[in-house]
Amino acid sequence: MAYDPNNIFARILRGEIPCNTVYEDAHTLAFHDIHPQAPVHILVIPKGAYVSVNDFAANASDTEIAALVRAIGKVAAAAGVAEDGWRLLSNVGTNGHQEVPHLHFHIFGGRQLGGMLPRRD
Ligand code: AMP
Secondary structure, three states, rough: OOOOOOOOOHHHHHOOOOOOOEEOOEEEEEEEOOOOOOOEEEEEEOOOOOOOHHHHHHHHOHHHHHHHHHHHHHHHHOOOOOOOOOOEEOOOOOOOOOOOOOEEEEEEOOOOOOOOOOOOO
16 A cells, blocks of 8 residues: 555644644654543554555664654553553554554553454354
8 A cells, every 4th residue: 555645644744734742752753542432542653654564564764663662652651551551553454444544553541441352243
């Protein structure tokens, strides 16, 4: 899948659309999800133009990868969920139900999150 420079997170990164920022560094931005599904629901994204984990793992620099992983840890700690537990999720592609084609990790926390996936039976 090619990167679409007009996706909503690219527009946030360019300052065309506001977001509720919780963390920013040279390579990473984190902001509150606009439709939170838990008391804590934060998105962590790279500033680089990567569609998904597939793209990021193959093409991002070690510096970008380290920055994103460290940002996730910092954001979770700052959100106060590190002690009680939380969930890190990245949806990829059609089967993963990815809606925004710019890599993002969801941080969920603040309540009991239940099983990992809904049952199909
Ligand atoms: P995904 O299905 O993993 O691609 O999730 C995309 C997420 O982006 C959803 O949880 C949306 O609520 C969230 N989202 C979409 N637009 C915005 C926005 N402008 N600001 C913050 N979060 C957004």
